[in-house]
Amino acid sequence: MDETVVSVRGVRTVGPDTVxxxxxxxxxxxxxxxxxxxxxxxxxxxxxxRYYTLSSPTVGETFEITVGVDPEGDLTPWLADLDAGAEVRIEGPFGNVHYDDEGDVVVVAGGPGIGPAVAIAERAVEHGxxxxxxxxxxxxxxxxxLVELEDAGSLVQVFDDDADDEVADAVGAATDRGEVYVFGFQDFCELVQDALADAGVDPDEAHVESFG
Structure with missing residues (x-):
């Protein structure tokens, strides 16, 4: 879709410095x-x-994006302060990494990758x-x-930033649980791809979206 003006229906806090x-x-x-x-x-x-990945499992009257707010940034503090009724311009959607309702999923997220990760996980659960x-x-x-996903029977594991080895172990142990999707910055994506390779899985078979 070409550039289109859309209204903001709401802005809410969903984590530290995240809306x-x-x-x-x-x-x-x-x-x-x-x-x-x-x-x-x-x-x-x-x-x-800026590019923002959808964090809503579906698109209805509205759709959601998740924004990490850099207090020193030029765009994200402005977005965080918007009121309902404000307008922004969007283009898209873009991207070949997406979930099309087929099969079980393993979603691996680093930092801002949690937005698309929860969206895919919720969509998978909604489709059984x-x-x-x-x-x-x-x-x-x-x-x-994440709590709601756990309550629905999903396996959810959250690790601190210094727990790279634990993340790699969790990824390796989950490779047989579904199609793998990875979202995060480049270093994180490389960590996950190495863990997949160590587990005997071709990293090229994973759906990886690096944020640079």
Missing amino acids: ALDLETPDGFDALPGQFVLLRATIEGEELS HEATVVYQDDEPAHEDR
């Missing part, structure tokens, strides 16, 4: 969890843009499949949704 934005769904917009949009805004005359979540972050976000 979720509910955005109005424009006509013709359809996306699967794992895909992302390009968000644009003009702030004090400066055009700013099993979900495993491996998440590394000192200050977890979307904890309420």
Whole structure:
């Protein structure tokens, strides 16, 4: 979809320095969890843009993106302070990494990767499949949704930032539990891909979205 103006329906805190934005769904917009949009805004005359992955399992009247807020940043504090009714511009969706409702999933998230990870896990559970979540972050976000996934029978494991070995072990132990999806910064994605290789799984078979 070409650039489209959409309204912000709501902004809420979902973790330390983390907010979720509910955005109005424009006509013709359809996306699967794992895909992302390009968000644009003009702030004090400066055009700013960032990519944000959907963190809602479905797209209805609205869809959700999760934003990590850098207090020193140029765009994210502005997004966090928006009121309902404010407008932003989006393009998309983009991305070949997405979940299409087929089979069990293992979603592995580092930091901001938790947004698409919980979306895919929730979508899998909604369609009668099993979900495993491996998440590394000192200050977890979307904890309420992780609890709900656990209550629904999902295996959810959360690790501190200094627990790389534990994350690798958890990934290796989960490789037979479903299709693997990985979201996070490059170093984290490489850690997970190495863990998959050590477990005898071809890392190229995993669906990996690196945030750079």
